[in-house]
Amino acid sequence: MADSTQDSDEILRAAKASLQTQRDGGYHRRSGSIGEGSRGLKRSVWAKRIRNMVIAVFTMFLAAGIAGAMFNGIGFWGVMTLLIGVILAVTIFSSFPKVKVPQRADLVRTQDARQLVARTELWLEHQRAALPAPAARILDDLGTQLDALGQQLEHVDPAHPAAGEVRKLVGEILPKTIESYTRIPAHLRREERAGSTPDAQLTRSLGKISKEVDSVTRQLAEGSLDDLAIKDRYLDYRYGDAEGMALPQPDAGRQLDEGAGVPLPDFDREKTAR
Incomplete structure (x- = not known):
């Protein structure tokens, strides 16, 4: 009868490797384009x-x-x-010219819908390696959502307030959320403060932004620009503007909005106190 010791050792090694993969997040980041x-x-x-x-x-x-x-x-x-x-x-x-990765400031200045989506996707791809696995998965899904959103924005007057708010969500709030996270030292991103960690806060925020992008795309497809403007005002209230929003530093003891994973603005705190 054949000796099964070697086979057993191989099975054990494979099981240990699988367990380690799950501990690391069970996800291998794609290196290709997200959209x-x-x-x-x-x-x-x-x-x-x-x-x-x-x-x-x-x-x-x-x-x-x-x-x-x-x-x-x-x-x-x-x-x-x-x-x-x-x-x-x-x-x-074969190496030149290089693919020019836009800066975050370039995204803010981009007015053309298709260019904004393309540049934002390219910028996001170059941030993906620094993100925790759950957030990176959301980022990959966002690529498809941004493609659909860009197609809908092509049929909207760029001067319409709703279009401006959508550009703010895609070109300002989304990049600012990730940039605020990447500024936190890597060894502190899993440290829990005030009941959460920067990793978890980033994942929650990206998840909510992903849902908003999908919702906005559906409303644009239905031509509901007025409803979209109302929704965008909610977004501004919920996430704060791009310059003021930041994930909490690990040493911060400020009150957190558990829904968005970001510090509550003063107005929200007063409203909550009531």
């Missing part, structure tokens, strides 16, 4: 790279052909030089 907007920006950069490669290689072969016609061939060293030139061109232009 069509950011994917489109990357495709445009790759199109430029391929165009530059083709131009460079074509120019070198054209120069080699002209030289060969003038000097009755380019010889062995000419062929080797051409080959090295082609390799260098492909190597260089």
Whole structure:
């Protein structure tokens, strides 16, 4: 009968690895694009790279052909030089130009709906590695939601107040929520204060923003701009404006809004006291 000791050891190792994966969050972050907007920006950069490669290689072969016609061939060293030139061109232009990741300030200034969605997705992708696994999963889902929202915003007058509030949610509040979290030292993000941790607060806030993005998209699809404006005023009240909102530092002992995971503004505290 075959010895099953080795098989048992393999099963135990696999079980331990699975347990460790679950302890780490049970999730492996995707390294690709979270939405069509950011994917489109990357495709445009790759199109430029391929165009530059083709131009460079074509120019070198054209120069080699002209030289060969003038000097009755380019010889062995000419062929080797051409080959090295082609390799260098492909190597260089496969990395340049770089994909330009927008700064958070760039998102605030973006008025075009499709550009805002694409740039926000690209910015979010570069923050994903710093987020806890549950928040990163929400971020991946947000990519699809932002794509749908961008399509709806294309049919809305940019000057409409509702469109401005949506841009504020996507271009200001969402990035500010993540930026406030990443400013907290990594070793303090799981430290519990006032009944919660920065990791948990971030996940709750992103979850609520994700629901709001989905709700806004549905209302835009139905043409309910007036209702959307009312909802956006609620968003501003709920999350605070982008410049004032911040996740609590681990050493802060301030009262927390358990729903949004952010410090209560003074107005909210007075209202709660009543």
